[in-house]
Amino acid sequence: MKAKEQHQIIRTMNWLGYLGLIPFALCIASLNASAELFGLNVRLIYIAYSGTILSFLCGVLWSHALSDESSPFALPMLLLSNLICLMAWLVILIETW
Numbered sequence: 001m002k003a004k005e006q007h008q009i010i011r012t013m014n015w016l017g018y019l020g021l022i023p024f025a026l027c028i029a030s031l032n033a034s035a036e037l038f039g040l041n042v043r044l045i046y047i048a049y050s051g052t053i054l055s056f057l058c059g060v061l062w063s064h065a066l067s068d069e070s071s072p073f074a075l076p077m078l079l080l081s082n083l084i085c086l087m088a089w090l091v092i093l094i095e096t097w
């Protein structure tokens with residue numbers, strides 16, 4: 001990969017990371033019991049977006065475990081990524097119940 005392409009990828013990754021913070025900031029700024037956005041409760045939007053981001057991050061752990069299978073951390077990362085997702089799923093179920 002050329003240095004210019006690598007620089008562009010890193011720049012894009014940074015921009016996507018910062019833009020991904022906007023929904024969190026908007027939801028936290030308007031977080032109260034009756035706040036709505038597009039007809040949906042802001043709390044529900046915050047929980048759904050948080051779950052999506054957490055799933056994405058667990059997928060990153062999964063890909064790191066698969067890319068370096070010889071690492072002693074590959075199996076723990078693989079198991080941890082699944083454990084985190086399952087725990088988050090249970091928390092979301094409990095929270096909405």
